[in-house]
Amino acid sequence: MLLKKYKNNERDVAHPSLKKEKFFNLLFNKLLLLSGVIVVLIIIFMLLILFIASFPAIKKFGIGFFYSNIWDYRNNNYGALSFIAGTVLTSFLAILMSLPFSLSIAILLSTYLKKGILANFIKTTTELLAGIPSIIYGFWGFYFLGPIVKNIAKSFGIMNATGYGILTSSIILSIMIIPYTASISREVLELVPTDLIEAGLSLGSTKYKVVTKIMFPYALSGIFAGVILSLGRALGETMAVTMLIGNRNQIPKNLFDTGNTIASVIANQFGEATGIQSATLIELGFILMIITVVVNFTGKYIINKFKV
16 A cells, blocks of 8 residues: 555656656657758748749740840740750769769778878868858969960860869869768768678778778668759859860860859849840759759669669
8 A cells, every 4th residue: 555655656657857858858859850940941941932033034934045146135935955064064973073082082081091190181171161262263263274274275276265164163163072972982981880790801801892892882872962962052153264174155165165154143133134145044044943953852862773
């Protein structure tokens, strides 16, 4: 009887505390859910506002806006093809050029040079690339890289090259996105189980074989996630590309030719745009947003396919 009374008292004491704990647990879950919903709503509202603001241009030009190369201020006739081409070309070239350097840095820091002063110096320097303002990259490309590219173009017989265009912009973009792929690739390579690495080495495999046959297949989805993140960064870069791409509304004929990207044409013209031209530039921003969303969702789908 006394034991039963003691248990009832203990339950009565614990009960308010348990109710409080359940309340805070429920509140915490609701706050997390609210945060996720807010993020989704922000993306939806961004797309909605861009669509509404660009609707006059969408209504006027229709689907022809995507494959038209005309950009005529006087007659208010606009097309996005040259800007889409410039954006895709510079971004994917930047990915191709940055990937060997990014993966080399990731392999070096995760396998061959894990600790020490040199490792910390390389890691810090690589991460510093992500913190440099894009306008500094633009200045460096304008005064240093542009003349070099111009001389290279002349050696190929392209005498009218200015040194500023698709290639110069892509090189600068590739340097800017190296830290993203390198950092994520290094982290996922370091997450490869030590047992797998030691098993490969104990069977007589070289470090090269361990990296290519064990570590890379295991970390492939994470590496691809880094590439997608870098691509998203390259697609939206504005200032450095605006300074170096030449800002000519045309589809580039070669890598040394000038062009324009969606971000650069918006940066150059939005401040003075009015009426239908303003709506057209907002539609370009809407297209860039759609491209970014499609790239990220496609990347996520491929990452899920790659998962071990």
